[in-house]
Amino acid sequence: MYPTAVHEAYRAELAAIREKGIFKEERYLHSPQAADIKVEYPCGAPLKEVINLCSNNYLGLSSHPAVVAAAHEALDARGYGMSSVRFICGTQDLHKQLERKLTEFLGTEDTILFPSCMDANGGVFEAVLNDQDVMIADRLVHASIVDGMRLCKAMQDTFKHADMKHLEQKLQEHQDKRVRLIITDGVFSMDGDLAPLDQMCALAEKYNALVFVDDSHSTGFMGKTGRGTHEHCGVFGKIDIITTTLGKALGGASGGCVSGRKEIVELCRQRARPYLFSNAVPPPIAGAALKVLEILNETTERRDKLEANTKFWRQALPEAGFVIKDGDSPIVPIMLFNAKLSQDVSRDLYQEGIYAVGFFFPVVAAGQARIRTQMSADHNIPMLTRAVEALKKVGAKHGILGLDKKGIIEKFGQ
Numbered sequence: 001m002y003p004t005a006v007h008e009a010y011r012a013e014l015a016a017i018r019e020k021g022i023f024k025e026e027r028y029l030h031s032p033q034a035a036d037i038k039v040e041y042p043c044g045a046p047l048k049e050v051i052n053l054c055s056n057n058y059l060g061l062s063s064h065p066a067v068v069a070a071a072h073e074a075l076d077a078r079g080y081g082m083s084s085v086r087f088i089c090g091t092q093d094l095h096k097q098l099e100r101k102l103t104e105f106l107g108t109e110d111t112i113l114f115p116s117c118m119d120a121n122g123g124v125f126e127a128v129l130n131d132q133d134v135m136i137a138d139r140l141v142h143a144s145i146v147d148g149m150r151l152c153k154a155m156q157d158t159f160k161h162a163d164m165k166h167l168e169q170k171l172q173e174h175q176d177k178r179v180r181l182i183i184t185d186g187v188f189s190m191d192g193d194l195a196p197l198d199q200m201c202a203l204a205e206k207y208n209a210l211v212f213v214d215d216s217h218s219t220g221f222m223g224k225t226g227r228g229t230h231e232h233c234g235v236f237g238k239i240d241i242i243t244t245t246l247g248k249a250l251g252g253a254s255g256g257c258v259s260g261r262k263e264i265v266e267l268c269r270q271r272a273r274p275y276l277f278s279n280a281v282p283p284p285i286a287g288a289a290l291k292v293l294e295i296l297n298e299t300t301e302r303r304d305k306l307e308a309n310t311k312f313w314r315q316a317l318p319e320a321g322f323v324i325k326d327g328d329s330p331i332v333p334i335m336l337f338n339a340k341l342s343q344d345v346s347r348d349l350y351q352e353g354i355y356a357v358g359f360f361f362p363v364v365a366a367g368q369a370r371i372r373t374q375m376s377a378d379h380n381i382p383m384l385t386r387a388v389e390a391l392k393k394v395g396a397k398h399g400i401l402g403l404d405k406k407g408i409i410e411k412f413g414q
């Protein structure tokens with residue numbers, strides 16, 4: 001019988017989500033992922049060409065002709081799918097090549113591919129830690145790390161975001177454990193700030209701990225040659241476990257990996273459940289990812305352009321009268337503090353041809369609502385100049401230009 005009381009209860013839950021204003025609506029792209037896209041929003045509305053400020057396509061490689069061609073080539077040479085997990089009959093030469101190239105790029109000893117970074121984080125902790133160990137995580141780590149930790153029997157603890165004093169205290173507290181694993185994101189996706197990896201590595205040495213970094217928002221462009229946060233922070237080659245995604249800067253399709261000490265990677269091959277029980281990365285993705293790494297090894301042109309765009313953007317926004325979060329990464333949050341204001345500004349920006357999404361509680365802390373903007377190597381200065389003009393127009397409409405945090409909160413509430 002349908003609907004039953006259960007379905008009614010689900011409907012009520014959905015209605016409550018809508019009522020709270022946190023129902024997630026999807027926008028339909030009618031074009032490839034790029035700096036300028038054609039969007040249908042809301043569903044059924046006429047298509048609109050907008051400047052995209054909210055993808056993770058940091059290097060502009062998602063639709064790059066050479067990457068697309070490499071995917072075609074692998075598709076022709078090695079087929080569409082593997083119809084197997086890696087350890088039964090799902091490992092191709094392409095997978096092994098890609099693991100080797102990622103190892104070289106990240107400066108580690110070995111690498112194991114996963115269907116996604118979510119899966120890498122879901123499998124790695126359980127594979128290498130047991131109930132004699134402790135995981136000490138930054139309080140703002142990505143949801144997939146939180147889930148991975150939940151699947152693991154090691155004790156869980158946290159330290160205040162990027163607070164090295166607090167981390168040190170925790171390391172002292174847990175000296176009786178077999179393994180102390182410090183866990184952090186490299187670049188934090190909501191604030192765009194970086195983990196102080198140099199200090200973390202120093203603490204790890206002092207207290208005999210291991211360091212885990214999820215560098216999904218960093219691999220390919222942070223650091224002089226784009227290796228990641230570890231290169232940026234001067235600790236290249238010193239991180240015990242790096243997880244990262246192929247789904248952002250590295251072509252943006254899907255796939256992730258755990259990279260690090262060879263014993264750790266080997267244990268993941270033996271025990272990590274998303275590796276053992278989920279399908280191998282499809283050949284076109286492996287082939288395209290190899291091409292991406294080839295491009296990045298040949299030239300730093302794209303990460304250099306991304307850096308220049310980021311510099312322009314981080315200077316232009318405060319000059320235009322907005323409050324941003326300082327930092328070095330291409331993630332640049334425009335702080336609005338008030339949830340409704342963030343939604344209103346996002347909607348008005350869309351009308352002006354700018355696609356940027358507003359985030360508010362529970363995605364970010366209460367009272368910390370914002371528009372998150374992200375730079376790409378695919379943007380250019382004329383495009384970004386147009387975006388700043390649109391932001392100024394919308395900012396003026398809401399009377400927020402030149403207001404600091406206090407001013408905005410006085411006017412709109414938190």
Ligand SMILES: *Cc1c(COP(=O)(O)O)cnc(C)c1O
Nearest residue numbers: 116117118142214216245247256
């Ligand atoms: C995006 C992201 C992931 C998930 O990556 P997928 O490959 O899409 O599963 C994991 N961790 C962090 C920090 C991320 O930003």
